[in-house]
Amino acid sequence: MAVKSSIRQIFRKIAEVIADYVSGEGLERGEIALMGLWNERTEQVSLTLVTSRRLSAEDLVRWYRDILNRLRQSVDEPGLPPFTWNIGLVVTSTLDLDREFALFSVPDDEEDVTDFLQDEMDAGWPSPSAASSSPSKVGGSASS
């Protein structure tokens, strides 16, 4: 991945926060996928969090709110413009995680950081046995 190391640190934190949150919601690693785009010019991060677990509309709103608040606590720094202003997050549920990887498209001016995020989710996942079932290993996201 060509993105600079300072940004990789932020992606690492993002993956850790999300892994911690969704595992706390009782999900297995294989039920969740985190896909991402990075735009170096605008410094925007576009995250898509997909789960094969069926979630109600209320749960989707709650996940969005909780994850965004945790990201604010984790990546925003006092005295600096909030980095989370640059983070877009879409939380959705699906019947087929592999299909979501296949549909994930990468615009010309954006970089696919999905593999990095998925690897960091594996690394940050609390259950030591769960990482082997990471859906990126099954679906094969677009290369970064």
Add this chain to the structure above:
Amino acid sequence: MSQGASKGLLTQTLADLDAAWKEREEEARALAADGFLSTAASLRVYALEILLKALVCRRLDLPSPPAACKTHDLSEVLLFTGLRRELEEPRHEVVRQNWDVLVKYGKQRLNDQRYQPRATFSTKDAEEINNALDDPVNGVLAWLLNRP
């Protein structure tokens, strides 16, 4: 060059933008009524971009958008409306969620959609876009239009 254009500003006038976003919405409704959901959704996101640029003109008291608004990136245009901080307020958390849905569509599907069969765009996809725009309380249009 259109009337109103000057150094540092785009050529489109506020009046053009006001008419254009409403017309794109009208065209989208007509297409959706005939079942052309993907093109309708694309037009609705174009309309949102135009509406944002009109809002920039109003809030900056300019006859045309600043040249820095020459982008199709919704997030970049939003900055010039002065509403970015407001979007982070807890009372707007669902508006922000809807905003993110629209930005994702604008980035990841809008450009490619025109090359794809309409069957690749589902009724559920259309509902997500329409709800993100039209929810009477937390829709992005309500947020942008219903302000003092």
